[in-house]
Amino acid sequence: MxxxxxxxxxxxxxxxxxxxxxxxxxxxxxxxxxxxxxxxxxxxxxxxxxxxxxxxxxxxxxxxxxxxxxxxxxxxxxxxxxxxxxxxxxxxxxxxxxxxxxxxxxxxxxxxxxxxxxxxxxxxxxxxxxxxxxxxxxxxxxxxxxxxxxxxxxxxxxxxxxxxxxxxxxxxxxxxxxxxxxxxxxxxxxxxxxxCLDERHRQAMIAYVHDNPRRALLRRLLPDFMRRCLHVQIGGRSYGAFGNLFLLRWPRKVQIMCHRKHLVTHQPYEETADFARERSRWEAAIMEGATVIVTPGISRGEQLMKNECIERGYPLIHLQATPIGQYWKPEKKRFEACASGALLILAPWELDTMGAVGNVPSDTDYSRFHNLNTLAAEICAFNGEAKIKR
Structure with a gap:
């Protein structure tokens, strides 16, 4: 059985x-x-x-x-x-x-x-x-x-x-x-x-149950945008993937990487003028067309850009530490973004074996943060054809 x-x-x-x-x-x-x-x-x-x-x-x-x-x-x-x-x-x-x-x-x-x-x-x-x-x-x-x-x-x-x-x-x-x-x-x-964690989570659970038929039909009607692949080879690394794989073919991929604090002023980076300038530059690149944003969305600054892409339908490749298994599905907002063709979610299979960062073990949040951004940089430089292992 x-x-x-x-x-x-x-x-x-x-x-x-x-x-x-x-x-x-x-x-x-x-x-x-x-x-x-x-x-x-x-x-x-x-x-x-x-x-x-x-x-x-x-x-x-x-x-x-x-x-x-x-x-x-x-x-x-x-x-x-x-x-x-x-x-x-x-x-x-x-x-x-x-x-x-x-x-x-x-x-x-x-x-x-x-x-x-x-x-x-x-x-x-x-x-x-x-x-x-x-x-x-x-x-x-x-x-x-x-x-x-x-x-x-x-x-x-x-x-x-x-x-x-x-x-x-x-x-x-x-x-x-x-x-x-x-x-x-x-x-x-x-x-x-x-x-269930709290009342808001309980309502989300109930909404998920009621919405399940629609979600299932979307996956059937939009197979290219709602594709789940357990093993995709990108630049020699293996990822689980959910969403629009065609985003990997876009000619220009821009990485969003933000430290938690400004390296000079030590302010929260998203509150600085440097972040505001970078954000304007990223948005301009998106509006020019043929640009997809790539980020793990871990730091606050990265989260702000990731959320803006999802809410406005901007093309986004989101890297996450959580594995993508046979029955894995994203939560509602990312699911809807996938259905629109604007999102690809990637989860590296060997994230915790990539190596320590600054002598910090690779299976810690600190090293995962840096290694996910390393992978984001690799994906931005990737110009080949992703290979799907069946």
Whole structure:
């Protein structure tokens, strides 16, 4: 069985206490079982206005959505108080926002696992199969094709649920290969949880869930501008990339690099006359055309120019330290900039091995700051063809 890149990612967090979370579950094998698009961003409603991207739920998607909405009542029966704020069934994955109101006997993981089990049971029921937890172990475990380890485990466990829980990840993969896709869980083993930081973050989570269909359609409709590449060779270095790769071909690339403080006056650099002059020069170069700004946007001065490019739609190549993986996506403002074709995000794969700066270890923020600016300079000087490794 394929596994997702998603993982619960806050090892030190109290998952029994109060909190709000954005949960992401991925359908095993990325099968498109939960929904499909019935209109796109360009579709017009009866009043002539553009209608939003519309998803039609499959019967399974309806069952998943219903299971999510029923989770508070099911959790209440076990003494756990939670509330659901939003959810969306994308074709091959699910997003939902859950809030834990009081400290629980169960962990968040227990609640999500129960939700996933309910969804799997619904899927198997729709296929006319008995739920896995009620399926006789002897159906496959004592067949002539069953490996010895499976027969031994089956002799100790009389129901499907306890049998599955007793297996290692490798053993589950072998078991599901034997019994077939229909008996596998609906969702991957792992899931992603983003912990809410404050009320503003909670509202952003809910907005992200509601906006997910539109974002998905943009990636389909604008493949050149919304391209995700895990390995792009630029001047001998490997990057993850998201956005408009054509910006690398622009004839003129200008680096924005600003120290945090002026080297002479020690004022915050963005408050100095030198910064004002440089900013005017950068803006003039942009308005002349055929110029793309390149910066990691770390210092305050760099951030100001990066944000101005994103807000005004100026061409920008933004370098970041965070890796770009298979399912990585930028936040809303950078996503919209990518959709307009004005942004390329690059993340070097070997940033922390580039070497120390001023005897400061390379895996510190200080060295990352300087090394990202070194990479920005290399990209500005790059005039070749980026090579995409598939």
């Amino acid at each position: 394929e596994t997702s890149s998603y993982r619960p990612r806050n090892a030190g967090h109290d998952y029994y206490g109060r909190g709000t979370y954005l949960i992401t579950l991925v359908v095993s094998g990325r099968e498109q079982l939960l929904s499909h698009f019935v209109s796109d961003i360009g579709h017009k409603a009866e009043d002539g206005r553009k209608a939003p991207a519309t998803l039609a739920l499959t019967p399974l998607g309806e069952a998943v959505q219903e299971a999510w909405q029923q989770t508070p009542a099911r959790s209440q029966a076990h003494g756990n108080k939670v509330v659901m704020h939003a959810c969306v069934c994308m074709p091959d994955h699910f997003h939902g926002v859950i809030e834990v109101l009081e400290p629980m006997q169960w962990s968040l993981g227990d609640i999500i696992q129960a939700f996933k089990a309910t969804c799997t049971s619904s899927w198997q029921q729709q296929q006319g199969l008995p739920p896995s937890t009620n399926r006789p172990v002897s159906a496959d475990c004592f067949s002539e094709y069953a490996p010895a380890w499976l027969r031994e485990k089956a002799a100790l466990h009389t129901d499907e649920g306890s049998l599955i829980r007793s297996m290692s990840k490798k053993q589950r993969q072998e078991y599901y290969t034997l019994v077939g896709r229909q008996q596998r869980p609906l969702f991957d083993d792992n899931y992603d949880d983003t912990v």
